């Protein structure tokens with residue numbers, strides 16, 4: 001991986017690598033995943049009303065994985081070969097199992113994800129989440145929970161954002177609407193659910 005060029009713009013616990021794969025490979029993978037994954041659009045209840053979530057999702061995981069976030073909403077899909085290969089490389093680089101992957105498909109700039117932290121108990125206290133972006137460039141926002149200070153980064157196709165350390169405890173993140181974006185983006189978030197990680201993420205892996 002190349003060095004984290006935008007690091008100084010991001011708070012601690014967020015590392016951005018703009019080019020972990022070529023643009024052409026990232027677009028091929030985007031097209032493949034659009035066609036091949038078992039995309040679903042679950043509905044959630046907000047103040048007693050049901051709403052379809054504003055994006056498509058697919059939860060890919062090893063058979064024994066049970067993740068509270070996905071449990072009621074999404075089927076558990078087995079790993080397609082290209083994502084198994086990607087996981088293998090991430091395991092070697094970061095030393096985490098990455099036994100689950102939540103894939104998000106934002107079909108255009110109207111699709112979005114609201115403010116949240118990925119802080120479910122089964123991700124552990126300092127989870128390492130590896131987030132790969134494919135397709136349209138989208139804005140990613142980060143907000144400190146106590147100070148409300150905000151950060152922004154444009155996530156481009158073929159990039160990797162790593163969230164580790166106290167990033168989930170101290171910050172929320174979101175993917176806002178961008179009305180002018182007409183093409184789609186897929187985001188792959190590799191996670192380790194319900195296991196102690198075998199090795200803590202360290203900046204030595206950059």
Ligand SMILES: O=C(O)CCC(=O)C(=O)O
Pocket residue numbers: 102104113118131140155173174175187189
């Ligand atoms: O689409 C993104 O970059 C963010 C996805 C995300 O935050 C999540 O899946 O928890």
Ligand SMILES: [Fe+2]
Pocket residue numbers: 116117118173
């Ligand atoms: Fe998230």
